Amino acid sequence: MNDFNRFNKVSGIYWLKKGLSDLKIKIKLKPQDGIISLPKFEDYSKGSNALNLENTTEEYTFKWQEKVFSCWEVQRYTDHHNCITETELNYHEQINDIDYKPGKIFTYIHEDYYLPLPLDCKKKKDGILKLDSYMEQLSLNDPIARVFGGETISTTHLFKSEENLDVDQEEWIAMHVVYDSSDYNEDKHLIFKQEVTLLSLYHNISQNYLIITPDVNNLELNPYCVETLSGVLLGYQYAVEVEFNDVESGEELVLLLKKLHKRWERKQKHLLNFYMPPLGKKQYYISLEILTATGFDMDNLYIEFDIKVPEELECKDILQGRTHISEAATVDNIEEWSFGHVIEFSLEMDSGTEATPLKFFMEAISTDWWGRHRTEGYCYLPLPLEPGCFTQELTCRRPEEINSVEAKSRRFFLGGCHLIKDLNVLVEPQTKDANFTYITTGSIKVRWNIISQTHIGNMGTTLVAPVSGGASTASALLRGAEAALHKYKQARARLAAATKQIGDVHGEGDG
Template sequence: MADSWNTDTGEAVYRSRDAVKNLKIRVRIERVTSTAALSQHLQQHVLSQQDGGAIELETLTPQGQKGDNDEELVVGWQEKLFSQYEMELFQNESACQTPLDRQYLTEIRALNKAKGRRNHRIFTYTDHDRFTSCLPIQQLQYPTDLLTTTKSGPTFLAERMASVRNRRQERRTLDSSIPKSKIVIWEPTEEFVKNSHVVNNAMQTMHIMADLAPPGRLGQKENEYLLLTIKTDGSGTVIVKPDFNKGKEPYRIVTVGQKREVWRLNVENVCTAMQPEEKEREQNMYKDLYVRHKEYLNSLVGQDFEMPPLGILRYMMNGEIVSAKGFEYDNLYIHFFMELPNNWSSLPYQSHSGVTQTCRAKTLGKENVAFFSYPFSFEAFYMSEKESEEPILQWPVIYFKVLSLDSWQRYRTEGYGYLLFPAIPGMLCTLQ
């Protein structure tokens, strides 16, 4: 039996264009080591041997409630299913601290007046619940063959290493700003990127849980076990942990305690498949949308290519000052300007000069390199005095002046350079 368990409890990432509200998941749990099933088997064996004591044995037989040994539910995205603990907690108005708690109080009272909740052991924590972001760590760890782990204290080696691994924490001001002496982190750690990264898609989380307590003892927090975690963002990414069974063996859950009961878990995706007619209609809609967007872009660009006047060469240059290396001082910046020879002109609003930002150098090997990555563009016109096929006699020149800035805001000239406007596109030029 031990070989028929699914031990791959890693997360799976799915991408879908459909709305996440249509997500439906069937969850089934089944007790494998059941003391109730064993007592029932022994009782039937005794009843088959002696008929006289049948009434007495049936009287002493405990009547199990529906869902004690197995349960199957279809759960929708962010569908709230209350646990026995929540049913008892939110019946008291004094325990309701937030508007969400008072909403749960109203829903639970409505459930009690009706037929009751449709779930017995399986329940959910939605993204708005207070328990979603603060579940115990032992409920969120997946070892190789179990879905939950027991509570374990730190080992002797872990306690000794705790003092060694302590690092000096980065001091931040009251407004959580980084000191100006350490503006750029050249080798950021994974934790620094996680805490400082701006582009962070907000994920919505949902936990499907189960109360695996013995029959008659439901409603205790220590008996709650995590079955499934679902996360999604606004871009159509859905993360499921563990993955759907997809015909594979079920997962195994081992409870904590003296009995250490074993439960079987099956997770299936039961979303309604799109009909072929609806799928074709959706594809046609996307095609129509793409065609309209393409027509809109073409209307912005226009169909006619803008030609220069007769006898005039239009020169457009898009360049980038990438880096500077080999200079003595730090805090470098570059001042550049263009010189146009005879028969060359530019537009009245066209700037002929520019200044890069101040950049600190980074050591690469034996060189100190300052990376600017400064883009610039320039447009010029050449007008020929007479019609001829002779090449252009003189090209415009771009001059560079490298300067450094010290702590007293004084600048020093570090070097000069010049470059002719390239006649071939896509050239990488290096100035010595």
């Protein structure tokens, strides 16, 4: 199955009683960075001054094994010479029979063989871990030893060789919902093909259960991000919904699943306590990870880091430190040092200003048995506060004295000396007068994630409410505003009624 490596994209297993003839699959897609579409200049030129507050969420509905073509598929199957198999000829007839409009989100059905089936034994030469072997051996009523085979607790009993596997016992039908992010020219001809699998469904016919990858979710609470296999975000979020409308194929199970899902949503809303930043402030949440290092001469490396924050930003976290000492491991004939050191901190600034990039300095240092610490190289990364996930490999340089003989001797016997007193010399080395030279050494691979958060409210209205624990959620503020508005309407109605009653009494007395 697909490897969804981030955002908790887990799989769900649904047991069925009959087929999936009335299965409905819904994909809700929206832009990642904004929910509200701002008005264009043309809207004001037509005399409309109101903001367009409509939700830009797009909804796509598919049936089980429903074929929806992409733009490049329409171009391919329109030409009869590109159709060889029986399936391709059928697609050619379908497209030519109707005026078909390709979709941004399309489907691959079982006949397309888009991705390998789960536990597909025919296409693998190694041992296979079968889901049915788990189901047969897992019994909650048996002792633990009986679950693992009875004689010994060993995971080797859960694996079977290919010779003992009965391939004919596993029958699967697959369907995939895919996002088309390919590039086309003005004539809609394919320039660069790129697809992102949003949803995969696998139906096991023999055991009659459905595997959904990723599982159903909520677009507001835990949306999935549309990203390529290399981790590049495409600027969209989506949610998955599955409806079992077939009454004859397990109505009780469907109702139970829906109730459990609603209960799970209520529990998530209760646990999720989202705190908005103060009005007029912008907050950044940054997670830096020092991944690996390669190309250095000495072993037993560790990385010292220092993060410089501009004056317009406020930070209360610690921005200096070091990683653990790592020994080299050979990967594809290349020595590599693994760290996986995570640095997390938050920043705050005024929402009306723009911050300059952060300065991220790193120094690779090696140690030996004599206790000497040698500088293996420095690197500098300007870190702009741009939301998203990024990965970069930084080249390191080591300062050395101009006299190479003296520099090598000092480095061998004493471990060298600290020639850089101020790390800012790495930012603009040409502007600093230095009595040393630089030597290119190894490289350090880093990855960082940045989240930006701003509280945009009505600047003409101030809401004052008692806050529990020094903070308040957006839902609590909304409920408080609605309650205050309701009480205001009630008081105004009572005042109008009392004024009318007093006016009636005075009118009778004058007559």
